Amino acid sequence: MTGAISWPVGGVLERWLTGPRFHPLPNRTPGTPPPLLSFEFYPPRTEALEAQLWTCIRRLELLCPRFVSVTYGAGGTTQERTHAIVVRLVQETSLVPAAHLTCIGAGRDEIAAIARRYWDGGVRHIVALRGDPPGGGRYESHPEGFAFAAELVGGLRRVADFEISVAAYPETHPEAATPGADLDNLKRKLDAGATRAITQYFFDTAVYLRFLDRCLAAGITAPIVPGIMPVSNYAQAVRFSTLCGASVPAWLGDMFEGTEDDPEIRRMVAAVVAAEQVRLLQANGVDEFHFYTLNRPELTYAIAHILGVRPQASRPAASSLPSGPARASELAP
Numbered sequence: 001m002t003g004a005i006s007w008p009v010g011g012v013l014e015r016w017l018t019g020p021r022f023h024p025l026p027n028r029t030p031g032t033p034p035p036l037l038s039f040e041f042y043p044p045r046t047e048a049l050e051a052q053l054w055t056c057i058r059r060l061e062l063l064c065p066r067f068v069s070v071t072y073g074a075g076g077t078t079q080e081r082t083h084a085i086v087v088r089l090v091q092e093t094s095l096v097p098a099a100h101l102t103c104i105g106a107g108r109d110e111i112a113a114i115a116r117r118y119w120d121g122g123v124r125h126i127v128a129l130r131g132d133p134p135g136g137g138r139y140e141s142h143p144e145g146f147a148f149a150a151e152l153v154g155g156l157r158r159v160a161d162f163e164i165s166v167a168a169y170p171e172t173h174p175e176a177a178t179p180g181a182d183l184d185n186l187k188r189k190l191d192a193g194a195t196r197a198i199t200q201y202f203f204d205t206a207v208y209l210r211f212l213d214r215c216l217a218a219g220i221t222a223p224i225v226p227g228i229m230p231v232s233n234y235a236q237a238v239r240f241s242t243l244c245g246a247s248v249p250a251w252l253g254d255m256f257e258g259t260e261d262d263p264e265i266r267r268m269v270a271a272v273v274a275a276e277q278v279r280l281l282q283a284n285g286v287d288e289f290h291f292y293t294l295n296r297p298e299l300t301y302a303i304a305h306i307l308g309v310r311p312q313a314s315r316p317a318a319s320s321l322p323s324g325p326a327r328a329s330e331l332a333p
């Protein structure tokens with residue numbers, strides 16, 4: 001042995017792999033089903049990026065996600081592009097699509113018309129959001145529109161019997177008066193008819209687990225599905241996290257330090273970081289995950305593989321799948 005390791009007093013070398021401090025994550029019990037996944041895409045701006053999106057969709061389709069969702073650009077700027085992608089998903093793939101829809105830039109009647117168009121096109125799932133103004137700035141509701149996502153959920157319910165997902169914030173939405181008020185808002189959205197919440201991404205697993213405890217204490221029993229952001233561009237992630245209120249732990253910066261000019265190494269580091277995160281969540285009983293794919297399949301595919309998800313020849317009907325295990329109630333001690 002070289003002199004790099006100093007021999008402790010008493011002659012016992014405590015190692016992380018064998019000492020009392022390290023607790024290996026439990027393996028999945030044989031026979032337990034792999035977790036349920038959903039994937040989020042965004043509408044690209046160019047034809048080349050559109051081709052990349054469809055390559056990504058086709059690759060991830062093999063993993064038979066529970067659903068895939070398509071975002072609605074800030075300020076409603078991608079209304080037509082979001083619609084076109086979602087309808088193509090219905091017509092050309094085996095995937096179950098969910099269309100994101102926001103309160104921004106449209107009155108209630110217009111939003112109802114958009115929702116009806118989705119329903120008529122075979123879309124049954126909406127991710128209902130307030131949205132943010134384009135280019136940042138202060139949010140102001142449309143004079144004839146819905147002010148908040150909870151109102152939008154109620155409006156969608158009146159249009160058709162949509163499945164509705166909403167957003168949740170383990171670290172509290174940046175504009176919320178207090179964490180308690182934000183939790184009350186989440187409850188209002190679920191009480192208005194949403195059946196699932198998808199979280200803003202987070203890097204510290206404890207943040208999400210503590211949030212689940214708070215949801216439980218507030219009587220929320222709907223699935224709170226963790227949003228997983230595989231970070232391949234650390235600098236960009238830091239900028240975006242500042243805007244959306246997600247904290248970036250110092251250890252994450254340490255992991256990516258020095259990889260600025262090396263995208264390949266960054267991707268490998270990103271895979272390790274995200275894999276650790278999902279394994280830790282899985283070990284804590286979470287078995288439903290929503291991936292922010294950024295229209296790139298590799299990282300999401302690799303992390304899904306680590307979680308035990310394998311390609312399947314055909315997808316089971318969405319209705320025959322078990323309900324979301326990330327329900328706060330199912331994680332109760």
Ligand SMILES: Cc1cc2nc3c(=O)[nH]c(=O)nc-3n(C[C@H](O)[C@H](O)[C@H](O)COP(=O)(O)OP(=O)(O)OC[C@H]3O[C@@H](n4cnc5c(N)ncnc54)[C@H](O)[C@@H]3O)c2cc1C
Pocket residue numbers: 070071072073074075076100101102127128129130131132147148149150166167168173174175176177181182185189198199200201227
């Ligand atoms: C999973 C996910 C997907 C997303 N997809 C998109 C997308 O496709 N397009 C897009 O533009 N944005 C998207 N966003 C971002 C989202 O639009 C922003 O985070 C937005 O600022 C809040 O949206 P919300 O639906 O959570 O709003 P809300 O639930 O309406 O809450 C917004 C804020 O208002 C507060 N609030 C709510 N009701 C009241 C009330 N009655 N009185 C006072 N305060 C109140 C809440 O506490 C919160 O601070 C997404 C976010 C997530 C987590």
